[in-house]
Amino acid sequence: MKVPSAAISRLVTYLRILEELEAKGVHRTSSEQLAEEAQVTAFQVRKDLSYFGSYGTRGVGYTVPVLKRELRHILGLNRKWGLCIVGMGRLGSALADYPGFGESFELRGFFDVDPEKIGRRVRDGVVEPMDVLPQRVPGRIEIALLTVPREAAQEAADRLVAAGIKGILNFAPTVLEVPKEVVVENVDFLAGLARLSFAILNPKWREEMMG
Amino acid sequence: MKVPSAAISRLVTYLRILEELEAKGVHRTSSEQLAEEAQVTAFQVRKDLSYFGSYGTRGVGYTVPVLKRELRHILGLNRKWGLCIVGMGRLGSALADYPGFGESFELRGFFDVDPEKIGRRVRDGVVEPMDVLPQRVPGRIEIALLTVPREAAQEAADRLVAAGIKGILNFAPTVLEVPKEVVVENVDFLAGLARLSFAILNPKWREEMMG
Numbered sequence: 001m002k003v004p005s006a007a008i009s010r011l012v013t014y015l016r017i018l019e020e021l022e023a024k025g026v027h028r029t030s031s032e033q034l035a036e037e038a039q040v041t042a043f044q045v046r047k048d049l050s051y052f053g054s055y056g057t058r059g060v061g062y063t064v065p066v067l068k069r070e071l072r073h074i075l076g077l078n079r080k081w082g083l084c085i086v087g088m089g090r091l092g093s094a095l096a097d098y099p100g101f102g103e104s105f106e107l108r109g110f111f112d113v114d115p116e117k118i119g120r121r122v123r124d125g126v127v128e129p130m131d132v133l134p135q136r137v138p139g140r141i142e143i144a145l146l147t148v149p150r151e152a153a154q155e156a157a158d159r160l161v162a163a164g165i166k167g168i169l170n171f172a173p174t175v176l177e178v179p180k181e182v183v184v185e186n187v188d189f190l191a192g193l194a195r196l197s198f199a200i201l202n203p204k205w206r207e208e209m210m211g
Numbered sequence: 212m213k214v215p216s217a218a219i220s221r222l223v224t225y226l227r228i229l230e231e232l233e234a235k236g237v238h239r240t241s242s243e244q245l246a247e248e249a250q251v252t253a254f255q256v257r258k259d260l261s262y263f264g265s266y267g268t269r270g271v272g273y274t275v276p277v278l279k280r281e282l283r284h285i286l287g288l289n290r291k292w293g294l295c296i297v298g299m300g301r302l303g304s305a306l307a308d309y310p311g312f313g314e315s316f317e318l319r320g321f322f323d324v325d326p327e328k329i330g331r332r333v334r335d336g337v338v339e340p341m342d343v344l345p346q347r348v349p350g351r352i353e354i355a356l357l358t359v360p361r362e363a364a365q366e367a368a369d370r371l372v373a374a375g376i377k378g379i380l381n382f383a384p385t386v387l388e389v390p391k392e393v394v395v396e397n398v399d400f401l402a403g404l405a406r407l408s409f410a411i412l413n414p415k416w417r418e419e420m421m422g
Contacts, residue, residue, distance in 0.1 A: 002419055006217075008409050012402040013386060020385075038386060076408040083404075090308055094301035095400075100361075100384065105404055143407055145400075150311075167407040169400060173311065174231075175224060175249060183410040183417065185403040189306075189356075189380060191223040192396040193294075193316055196354055196378040197287035198219050199394040206394065208213055 007048045011071055013038045014045065018068040030061035077104040082141040084109030086156050087148035088117045088127050091171060095145055096122045105143075109136050113152075130156070133163035143167040150174050157184075218259045222282055224249045225256065229279040241272035288315040293352040295320030297367050298359035299328045299338050302382060306356055307333045316354075320347050324363075341367070344374035354378040361385045368395075 017037045021029055031045040038045070049055045052074050056062040072078045083105050085092045096110060110127045112118060120127045128136070137160070144165050148156045153172035160168060167183040170176055173190050199206050228248045232240055242260075246253040260266045263285050267273040283289045294316050296303045307321060321338045323329060331338045339347070348371070355376050359367045364383035371379060378394040381387055384402070387395050410417050 003416060005406075008406050009402060011409075012399075012405045015405075016384065017386070074409070075405050076412040077405060081404075081408060090305035094305045097301055100401065102401070104408070142411065143404065166411045169403050169407060171400075173227065175228070180417075181414070183407055185407050185410075187398060187400045187403050188223075189382075189398045190311065190313070191220060192380050192398050193292070193354065194223045194226075194286050194288060195216075195219050196380060196394055196396050197292060197315070198222075198285070199396075200353065200377045201287040203392070205214060206391075 003051045007051060008075075010038065010040065010044070010048050011075060014048070015068060015071040015075065015077075018064055018071065021064050022068060027064055028061055029064055029067070031056070034062075072104075077102075079104065081105050081143055082108040083143050083145060084111060084136070084141045085145045085147060086111045086130070086160065087146060087152070087171075088112040088114075088120070088122065089147065089149075092145070092147035093122065095147065108141050111136075130159055133159055137163040137165055141165065143169060145169045145171065146176075147171045214262045218262060219286075221249065221251065221255070221259050222286060225259070226279060226282040226286065226288075229275055229282065232275050233279060238275055239272055240275055240278070242267070245273075283315075288313075290315065292316050292354055293319040294354050294356060295322060295347070295352045296356045296358060297322045297341070297371065298357060298363070298382075299323040299325075299331070299333065300358065300360075303356070303358035304333065306358065319352050322347075341370055344370055348374035348376055352376065354380060356380045356382065357387075358382045 014034050017034055031042040034045045035042040055067055055070060081104060085095055085107065088110055096107065101107065107123060110122050110125050111130050111133065112127050113130050117127050118129050142165070144160050146153060146156060146168050150172045153170065153174050154176060157168060157176045157178060161178055161182055165182065168176065168178065170184055170186045173188055176184050178184055225245050228245055242253040242256040246256045249256070266278055266281060292315060296306055296318065299321055307318065312318065318334060321333050321336050322341050322344065323338050324341050328338050329340050353376070355371045357364060357367060357379050361383045364381065364385050365387060368379060368387045368389060372389055372393055376393065379387065379389065381395055381397045384399055389395055
């Protein structure tokens, strides 16, 4: 059974909802409650979970901590991932100070090519030149947050790939070319603005989308 | 014909590729070239465009500036959208300084609830209290970039909605509840990290995804 990419995104949403329920002291939930919070149908919730096994009991629902643990396991969040930030401009610096990476993600490196930025202290570390990537990445850093300007993004990605990176969270507004063993996720807020623009101008389309 | 949400995202990618081709002085392109750059199939490119009309000539392809103009028109980027930033912390400040909003998006307001931030100069403006949203939004600001902390996001969204906002680009890691006339796009990089985590651990799934 082919798991659609959108289902993975929804699992992340369900996990977030479960964490909020747990924080409120709620111990049991249902596909209906998860659906309402996630703004999808209960059928969708059950289908998304069914790709990965059988969860919950008919008429009883789900135990919040159990389903949370299962979703963390499915998503690979029950382990620790080493992150680095490549590009220590405004956005990279904001991310370096971001307090919400949680227990699954740990910042382990900060890189830039600008001599003015190299050596600057950030969080628990210091900004290093890109040249040391081959020494820093293997066995220690799996994922890079790429926050360099668009025109520098492909070269930085090439250097990360050569150093052995496994995944790139790309904030630069460009399509990166990487070997197929390397995974890229784009965080592209200009694309988000363009989608908003389309959706605002096409209310009928939105109604269709929401079924 | 129901246009899938992913097709809209791909149109944004095609537009970006066309802009890069134009910058390089390329005048003609093909579904094959667009497909290669966007890392999809040529069939997919033609299908995505076919939802909105008939573009290109068999055997001749597309004229870059013409297709670019058409895509900008489809996405509503041939007009000017008024933006505001709500939440002037690190991320909001980074976005206020971001040079790449382009001709379709214009920052017209900066808001926060923190008295220490209110009055601070940013870009061409000044940070104002949230209370003035009802005076600033109507007829002037259509889209808000919401960069407040998670626990403040829903209340800020409610105030934006009450002021007449049409769309919210939500950077807070939470699902916002808004009336159906208001559009929300989530820019959620923690969700991006979770999807990377899943994809890195499931190379077989990735292969299936890439067909």
